[in-house]
Amino acid sequence: MNVQKSYEQDTGAGKLYLVGTPIGNLEDITFRALRTLKEVHWIAAEDTRQTRKLLAHFDISTRLISYHEHNKHASGPELIRLLHSGDSIALVSDAGLPAISDPGADLVKQAADEGIDVIPVPGANAALSALIMSGLPTDRFTFLGFLPRERKTLLEELQALQQLKETLICYESPHRVVKTLAAMLQVWNPERRMCLVRELTKKYEEAARGTIQECYDLLQEHPPQGEYCLVVEGVTESEQTSAAAWWEAFGLEEHVEHYIVQGCNRKEAIKRAAADRQMPKRELYNYLHK
Structure with missing residues (x-):
């Protein structure tokens, strides 16, 4: 059992801060996030080049260290060592909240297992931003991250999700979004409502609300551009009736x-x-x- 009291104990170790960064619009960063990025000893970044642009914009000179999917097995233990030595670290992703569909989740687990305080510094999040603007139910939802790339595995995943009643949210790249919608059409009711959101908080932000079929047809007429977030309603009554x-x-x-x-x-x-x-x-x- 590990009980963390974030601000009531001094273990001598540093703290790991999970700092939310903008997903597009640079104004979407909190005063607390900026203060944390300035005060920590290190910033662990998924892409140091991307993070360096953010730091330069806000005149922050904290030292950067690289932490990403391909070096996490070497970089992770070093970051834990720094934390044990008393250094505090801010973990950031390229955009949004770290540790969501992100290798930062592994570092969080390591730190928690080592008794190091892990402290969230909330900020922008693409999935929740897309959900609240979708017009679909928000009382219950499931975040799927990125769906499988391989067609067979994707169809199996969609089949397994078919009977879920809650709103479903996933991320998709512009190169794969049409294939993903085509797979949804094959497995789910084409008349399910969905919201196809792209370029959140940026100049070309767009939300297309309709059925899966209508959103698929839209992408046939207008080739995909930018990163997408797909918000799809849960199983419909007609699907439940036919599925039985x-x-x-x-x-x-x-x-x-x-x-x-x-x-x-x-x-x-x-x-x-x-x-x-x-x-x-x-x-x-x-x-x-x-």
């Missing part, structure tokens, strides 16, 4: 073939069909191979 018995009209072989068409190999297709029918996969396999 969508496979009942299939024979066993047809049921398996349905998943093969979606990109599964035969072994995985049999496994998923057996799960639908709540029967042992070995029993289904034996029946199909009589």
Whole structure:
């Protein structure tokens, strides 16, 4: 059990501050974030070149150290050593809150395991900004980060998410957003409402509200530009009704073939069909191979 009292104890170690930085508009940084960046001994940055521009804009001269996905196994222990020696460190990502879809999560775990205080300094966040402007329900939501790149894995992930009732949020690059929407059309109801948000807080900020099909059609007419955040409503009543018995009209072989068409190999297709029918996969396999 590890109980952190952020401001009531002095362990002699430094503190790890998770500092939110702007996601576009440089004015979206708090006074507290600026003060923290000035007062810490080190700033651990995902991309030191990007962070150096931010620091120069606000005339901050704190020393930078690199911490990213490709050097975290070497850099992480060194940062922990600095924290134990009494140095405080501000962790920042390229934009927004660190440790969200970000290697900073590993450093946070290491610091917490070592008994080092981890202190959030809140700031801008793309996922929540997109959610609150989407017009979709905000009382319950699931953040998915970046969906899988490989088509088969992506379809399986969307299938697993199909029955969730809460609003779904994910990030996507301009190079993949059309493929992701096409996969959603294949697995989910094309009439699900969604909001396609791009370039948050920047000059060309845009929110397209419609159905998945309408947003897909929009990107066919206007090629994607900028980073995207996709906000999609949860399972619709019509999907719930059809999901309850969508496979009942299939024979066993047809049921398996349905998943093969979606990109599964035969072994995985049999496994998923057996799960639908709540029967042992070995029993289904034996029946199909009589």
